[in-house]
Amino acid sequence: MTIAVTTFKEKLRRKEIYIVSAVGILILLIFGTGSGTLSVDGVAVTDYKVLALILLTVMNAVVCLLSVIMSLSTIPNEYKRKTSHLIWIRKVPQSRYHGELALANIFSGLASEAILFAAVIIFIIKNGRAEELWRLIPAYLIIGVNVSAVCLLTSALSIILPKIAVGAISTVAALAGIFHGLLYSLKDIIGGIGGQLIKYVLKLVPDLHGIQSQAGNLLSGKDVDIHVILTGLLAVYIFSVMIILFKRKEA
Amino acid sequence: MLECIGLKKSYNEKIVVNDLSFSVNKGEVFAFLGSNGAGKTTTIKMILGLIKKDGGKIITDENIHIGYSPETPYFPPFLTGYEVLDYYAQIQKIPKSNRSSEILRLLDTVGLENNKTRVRNYSKGMLQRLALAQSLLGDPELLILDEPTAGLDALGRLEIIQLIGKLKSTGKTIIINSHILNDIERICDRGIIIKNGVQLGEWHKSDNNEKSLEEIFIELVRGIKE
Numbered sequence: 001m002t003i004a005v006t007t008f009k010e011k012l013r014r015k016e017i018y019i020v021s022a023v024g025i026l027i028l029l030i031f032g033t034g035s036g037t038l039s040v041d042g043v044a045v046t047d048y049k050v051l052a053l054i055l056l057t058v059m060n061a062v063v064c065l066l067s068v069i070m071s072l073s074t075i076p077n078e079y080k081r082k083t084s085h086l087i088w089i090r091k092v093p094q095s096r097y098h099g100e101l102a103l104a105n106i107f108s109g110l111a112s113e114a115i116l117f118a119a120v121i122i123f124i125i126k127n128g129r130a131e132e133l134w135r136l137i138p139a140y141l142i143i144g145v146n147v148s149a150v151c152l153l154t155s156a157l158s159i160i161l162p163k164i165a166v167g168a169i170s171t172v173a174a175l176a177g178i179f180h181g182l183l184y185s186l187k188d189i190i191g192g193i194g195g196q197l198i199k200y201v202l203k204l205v206p207d208l209h210g211i212q213s214q215a216g217n218l219l220s221g222k223d224v225d226i227h228v229i230l231t232g233l234l235a236v237y238i239f240s241v242m243i244i245l246f247k248r249k250e251a
Numbered sequence: 252m253l254e255c256i257g258l259k260k261s262y263n264e265k266i267v268v269n270d271l272s273f274s275v276n277k278g279e280v281f282a283f284l285g286s287n288g289a290g291k292t293t294t295i296k297m298i299l300g301l302i303k304k305d306g307g308k309i310i311t312d313e314n315i316h317i318g319y320s321p322e323t324p325y326f327p328p329f330l331t332g333y334e335v336l337d338y339y340a341q342i343q344k345i346p347k348s349n350r351s352s353e354i355l356r357l358l359d360t361v362g363l364e365n366n367k368t369r370v371r372n373y374s375k376g377m378l379q380r381l382a383l384a385q386s387l388l389g390d391p392e393l394l395i396l397d398e399p400t401a402g403l404d405a406l407g408r409l410e411i412i413q414l415i416g417k418l419k420s421t422g423k424t425i426i427i428n429s430h431i432l433n434d435i436e437r438i439c440d441r442g443i444i445i446k447n448g449v450q451l452g453e454w455h456k457s458d459n460n461e462k463s464l465e466e467i468f469i470e471l472v473r474g475i476k477e
Contacts, residue, residue: 002341010327081325090343
């Protein structure tokens with residue numbers, strides 16, 4: 001864990017964390033303080049359950065995309081700075097090294113999520129539901145599955161692909177996961193080759209929207225579908241195996 | 252201690268190291284000499300096992316522990332010198348019981364103070380000394396130093412050279428990769444001059460040469476050009 005903890009500490013000192021804080025404050029302004037009003041078709045949305053779901057959807061999207069950004073360069077930078085040389089000569093296997101660096105990415109993603117959850121805390125208190133604050137812990141962990149999946153996928157791809165390709169693939173995968181439900185409906189509407197393409201993409205990416213919806217269900221007191229969360233955990237497992245299997249040559 | 256026989260390495264069909272053979276004896280300071288792109292770093296990487304060789308043999312003493320100091324060391328900038336060494340000591344699985352005493356001893360050896368100064372505030376010379384200290388963790392028999400004086404001012408170079416001299420007096424076997432010939436002449440016992448991955452000649456300090464290392468080097472390297 002030494003490499004993971006030190007890399008995470010280093011990431012905490014970089015600008016990403018300030019970007020996350022700024023986005024968190026923005027979300028706070030929209031949902032928490034009442035200084036912004038959300039409206040759909042000109043009608044102001046005031047229902048707690050609907051607002052909670054929208055808040056989590058926005059948060060999930062922001063934290064997943066931030067996870068891509070934060071995980072993109074961790075492993076390539078180690079090779080670029082040749083820090084890896086000092087690891088190999090100490091007989092640390094690649095799988096462990098890459099695994100610890102990916103873990104540092106997950107820690108960073110979860111830290112960002114924690115900052116963004118401050119918005120949810122204020123939102124819940126402002127809506128007079130402080131007694132439901134405990135629900136935030138399992139909700140945090142559920143969205144944490146999404147964060148972990150995105151961090152692991154980006155980390156795994158960054159072992160074997162150039163940065164631009166990793167950024168593009170991971171962003172498309174994250175967006176497809178975030179808008180999984182929407183794309184699922186869209187594939188039937190579009191049909192043809194486009195519909196087929198969407199169908200295959202949806203088969204490849206985890207249903208990040210579905211998982212986040214379970215966190216929303218939990219916050220609003222609805223039933224949680226554990227199977228959806230399990231598919232997310234399966235994706236985490238598959239991406240972890242990719243990190244172990246993928247190898248990178250020293251230049 | 253170390254013997255390389257017929258080492259070969261190519262990148263995209265370009266030969267970088269070609270049939271390179273040399274040996275390094277226990278307790279000596281050995282130099283790899285050559286201009287940029289001569290194949291020095293590639294050879295070092297092959298010895299360290301960082302890259303695979305295309306051919307040849309590397310024979311070392313059994314269970315040899317090699318320490319390595321890179322040319323441009325990067326350490327997490329928010330850590331202190333002590334914390335950097337602790338980080339690598341943990342990775343190296345140095346027992347906790349003697350970790351602290353070893354780190355303090357190494358900081359003392361390289362002339363760095365155990366204080367709160369972060370690596371980000373280190374000078375180039377201090378960074379090189381810290382890189383040397385991390386290479387000494389676990390008391391390796393063989394030290395490989397890649398351009399240890401590159402980018403340093405006269406005083407910084409002198410400090411590193413004195414430090415290498417100190418390590419030599421403790422019986423360490425040291426391989427230095429450098430193109431700063433003055434430094435090599437002062438601290439090394441022997442070396443090979445390479446160009447385009449081919450060994451041009453060998454230099455011995457004890458030969459009582461009439462010519463300086465610089466003159467020998469230029470003669471050999473120019474000879475290949477012509």
